[in-house]
Amino acid sequence: MTRQDASRLDPKSLAILASALARISICMFLLSCALLAACTTTDVRTASDASGAPLRVQGSVVLIEPDIELYEVMTGGMQEPRPAWTEAARRAYPAAVREVLAAHGATLMPDFVPPPALPPTDRMRQLLLLNQAVASSIVLHSGPDADLATKHGRFDWTLGPGVSVLREATGADYALFTYIRDSYTGQGRAAMRVVGALLLAGDIGGGEQVGLASLVDLRTGQVVWFNLLHDENGDLRNADGARATVASLLKQVPL
Amino acid sequence: MRGWQASILIALLVISVARASDAHASNDPVRVATPGGRPAAGSDEEALWYAMSSTERELQSSPQLVRDPVLNAYVRGVACKVAADYCADLRVYIVEQPWFNAMMAPNGMLIVWTGALLRMRNEAELAFVLGHESGHYRAQHVLLKWRRSKSISAWTSAFEVASTGLAASVAHPIGDLAGSAALFSFSREEESEADHLGFNAMVARGYDPQAAVDLWARMLREENTRTDGKPSRMFSSHPPTRERLDDMRAEVTALGTHGNDRGVAAYRAAMHPFLRHWLDAEIARRQSAASIQVVTELLADAAPEDKALLSFYLGEAYRRRGSPSDRSEAARWYAQAIALPDPPVAAWREHGMALRDAGQRPAAADALRRYLELAGDAPDRAFVEHDLAELQEHAP
Numbered sequence: 001m002t003r004q005d006a007s008r009l010d011p012k013s014l015a016i017l018a019s020a021l022a023r024i025s026i027c028m029f030l031l032s033c034a035l036l037a038a039c040t041t042t043d044v045r046t047a048s049d050a051s052g053a054p055l056r057v058q059g060s061v062v063l064i065e066p067d068i069e070l071y072e073v074m075t076g077g078m079q080e081p082r083p084a085w086t087e088a089a090r091r092a093y094p095a096a097v098r099e100v101l102a103a104h105g106a107t108l109m110p111d112f113v114p115p116p117a118l119p120p121t122d123r124m125r126q127l128l129l130l131n132q133a134v135a136s137s138i139v140l141h142s143g144p145d146a147d148l149a150t151k152h153g154r155f156d157w158t159l160g161p162g163v164s165v166l167r168e169a170t171g172a173d174y175a176l177f178t179y180i181r182d183s184y185t186g187q188g189r190a191a192m193r194v195v196g197a198l199l200l201a202g203d204i205g206g207g208e209q210v211g212l213a214s215l216v217d218l219r220t221g222q223v224v225w226f227n228l229l230h231d232e233n234g235d236l237r238n239a240d241g242a243r244a245t246v247a248s249l250l251k252q253v254p255l
Numbered sequence: 256m257r258g259w260q261a262s263i264l265i266a267l268l269v270i271s272v273a274r275a276s277d278a279h280a281s282n283d284p285v286r287v288a289t290p291g292g293r294p295a296a297g298s299d300e301e302a303l304w305y306a307m308s309s310t311e312r313e314l315q316s317s318p319q320l321v322r323d324p325v326l327n328a329y330v331r332g333v334a335c336k337v338a339a340d341y342c343a344d345l346r347v348y349i350v351e352q353p354w355f356n357a358m359m360a361p362n363g364m365l366i367v368w369t370g371a372l373l374r375m376r377n378e379a380e381l382a383f384v385l386g387h388e389s390g391h392y393r394a395q396h397v398l399l400k401w402r403r404s405k406s407i408s409a410w411t412s413a414f415e416v417a418s419t420g421l422a423a424s425v426a427h428p429i430g431d432l433a434g435s436a437a438l439f440s441f442s443r444e445e446e447s448e449a450d451h452l453g454f455n456a457m458v459a460r461g462y463d464p465q466a467a468v469d470l471w472a473r474m475l476r477e478e479n480t481r482t483d484g485k486p487s488r489m490f491s492s493h494p495p496t497r498e499r500l501d502d503m504r505a506e507v508t509a510l511g512t513h514g515n516d517r518g519v520a521a522y523r524a525a526m527h528p529f530l531r532h533w534l535d536a537e538i539a540r541r542q543s544a545a546s547i548q549v550v551t552e553l554l555a556d557a558a559p560e561d562k563a564l565l566s567f568y569l570g571e572a573y574r575r576r577g578s579p580s581d582r583s584e585a586a587r588w589y590a591q592a593i594a595l596p597d598p599p600v601a602a603w604r605e606h607g608m609a610l611r612d613a614g615q616r617p618a619a620a621d622a623l624r625r626y627l628e629l630a631g632d633a634p635d636r637a638f639v640e641h642d643l644a645e646l647q648e649h650a651p
Contacts, residue, residue: 074405083305084297120318 040231043142044252045155047224055224056254057215059173060107063097064128064166065114066090066178070236072186073207079183085237089182092242097176100246104255109172123165130159131177135212138226159221167218175218178249180211182236209234213249225254285395290340300398304362311364314348321349321369329525330367330385333378337386337456345389353536355474359388361397372526373533374473374549376556378518379466382457390452396445403442443498450499454506461514464507471500473552480544523558530561531599534568543576563595567602574605585609593622600629604639611646620646 046054070086071079094111101108118125134157141148166175184207211229216222229249235241286295294300314320321327330349335342344363352368359365365388375381391397441449450467458464475496507513537546550572554565570588573581586609592602607622623643630636 078405080299080405081302081306083302117312117315120316120320125316 040233040248041229042248042251043228045138045142045226046252046254047155047157047222054254055222057106057174057224059219060109060171061101061174061176061215062109062170062172063094063111063176064178065112066093066180068093068178068180068182068236071181071183073183074186082184085184088238089180089236089242092239093178093180093236093246095239096242096246097178097250099243100250101176101253101255104253106255109170112166112170112172112175123162124169127159127162127165130162131214131216132179134159134223135177135179135214135226138214138223139212139228142228155223155226157223157226159216159223161221163216163218163221170218173218174224175216177214177216178211179213180209180236180245180249182209182234183207184235208232209236209245211245211249215253225252227251227253285398288393288395290344292344299401300361300395303398303401307360307362307364311346311360311362314350314364314366317350319351321351323529326525326529329521330372330381333381334365334385334389336460337382337453338389338392339456339459341389341393345392347385351536353533353540355477357384357388359391359397361392361395363392365389365392369529369533369536372529373537373553374477375470376519376522377466378522379457379462379464379516380470381522382460382462382518383453383467383470385453386456387449387453389456390449391441391445393452394445394448396441396449399445400441446499447502450502451506454503458510458513461516463515463517464503464510464513466517467503468500468507471496471503475500476552477545477548480548482544523561527558527561531564534564538568538571538575541575543572546572547576560597563592563598563602566592566595567599567605570602570605582609582612586613600626600633603629604635608642611642616646 048054068086068089070082070089072082074080098108114124114128138157140146141151147153163175167173209229209231211227211231211234213227213229214223215225217224227249229245231245231248234245234248236245286292286300294304327347327349331347334345334347338345345365346363347365347367349367349369349372353370353373354368355371355374356368357366357371365385367384367388371384372381375384454464454467457467478496534550537549540546547569550565550569554562554569557565566588570585570592573585573588585605589602589606589609592598593606603622603626607619607626610616610619610622620643623639623646627636627639627643630639633639
């Protein structure tokens with residue numbers, strides 16, 4: 001049908017815009033990386049206690065159902081979802097996380113999958129949305145010159161006491177949240193990259209992996225640890241690749 | 256070879272490499288649509304359905320989803336009439352948004368905005384709109400659009416390679432954004448095809464086809480209230496409303512005999528409980544010229560029991576625009592609202608304020624007193640009491 005000014009307040013467009021803003025900020029953060037071939041970067045933040053010492057994890061950890069989507073980069077750079085790859089990654093990633101955390105000696109609770117189709121005002125749904133908002137804010141305000149003045153340079157973020165719903169549902173002391181978007185170069189894009197390299201001696205870009213992970217204390221709501229990963233070689237579609245991604249993503253987790 | 260010739264040759268080479276390599280080119284045939292049909296495993300259509308199903312799950316938990324069972328049953332019933340065999344493939348969602356819009360996702364998620372329901376007059380118009388949307392589904396327009404976007408995007412990329420390689424990595428998120436937002440805007444041919452399918456579906460169910468003409472004529476009149484270079488750039492690839500109106504007129508003429516069912520009473524009864532809420536949202540768009548046009552026409556076509564409500568909101572639309580002549584127009588409509596049966600309570604307050612501004616203090620005080628009598632514990636009670644006290648203080 002016709003649309004009259006539909007774009008401005010359309011919730012879908014807003015969501016797309018918000019995610020684009022987040023991605024642009026990630027892009028800016030990674031600009032230095034973009035000029036190098038196939039690099040991996042992480043940006044680890046750990047909260048401190050009152051005396052300034054980094055916090056340590058004390059208690060059990062639950063992996064919250066990770067938000068993972070895998071795509072193929074089409075010739076022109078558009079991304080097409082790949083459900084089969086995504087399904088494989090959603091199996092491989094939690095298995096790898098359990099391996100890594102167990103190796104650190106962490107006490108693990110059974111993985112938590114939020115109930116589907118929660119009503120809009122449900123406390124659990126609100127908490128999961130709040131976590132997304134806080135994670136986006138951490139990314140937006142973690143680059144140089146992007147720090148919030150009120151934070152005074154400290155890593156100081158919290159989801160508030162509402163986390164108790166998650167503590168009650170899981171019995172865990174800490175929740176590990178994950179967001180990963182992973183894309184792989186299709187044949188057309190690979191050809192385009194070769195042409196780009198030949199003509200310009202530069203890289204027009206192909207697949208890439210962007211991951212966010214955070215550990216939240218379910219007794220207080222405090223975000224005790226956070227990492228932003230960017231990797232041009234990561235591959236979540238198999239167990240080995242998932243292990244490598246988890247090793248980078250859970251780097252310096254304070255266990 | 257000159258530089259520009261070399262660039263074009265390189266660009267063409269890049270495009271041909273790209274077109275040969277993508278799994279689904281824009282000219283691949285789509286599957287033959289059948290009721291209950293599903294995408295082939297591993298196809299780009301399956302990928303689109305997958306992406307849409309997660310959007311649909313989000314929508315199901317959205318606070319903007321209208322969940323009223325009676326309204327949903329009514330709109331779904333009309334959708335099923337026109338979608339016929341495809342009824343079971345469609346899931347209808349009514350979304351709280353005050354603009355005229357309806358969308359058809361490739362997986363059968365059909366979205367109608369409340370602003371569209373406000374702007375329609377009868378079931379025949381709704382049947383046309385829903386028939387149009389189910390036409391998009393049947394003709395798999397989103398899939399065609401996606402394949403076209405992929406190849407358009409290949410052009411863009413070729414341009415980037417030929418001009419500046421560095422731009423590609425930075426431009427990527429923006430290109431993606433534009434692509435996603437444009438997914439539901441179809442080509443002129445596709446919109447015309449959907450109009451045609453919607454028109455035929457509506458006629459087949461015995462609805463009066465003149466409703467399609469009435470709807471587009473009304474949308475054209477609203478579009479003409481825009482002063483900022485119309486239509487909006489985002490949707491400029493749509494056939495202009497004028498052209499679609501002419502097409503519908505031609506279809507009606509070509510039809511000869513046809514049904515004359517409009518379903519005015521059923522439509523009004525279904526929409527009546529939401530009218531006030533949707534009018535509030537309409538006024539809150541802050542596009543007063545369009546709102547004045549929309550509400551003026553709603554008032555002209557309204558059932559007697561809705562006239563007071565619509566008169567009040569027409570007053571509100573004029574008051575929001577707020578030029579000196581608008582203020583006197585607003586006063587006129589508030590006065591009409593309170594003279595009709597069953598006006599909204601707020602009409603007494605606004606009528607009182609308008610009288611006060613016109614210097615008619617005793618009448619203004621009467622109107623505000625009436626408001627306070629009727630308003631119960633309205634949140635603005637203390638303000639109105641204050642205004643009333645001022646009026647009485649300065650009374651002669």
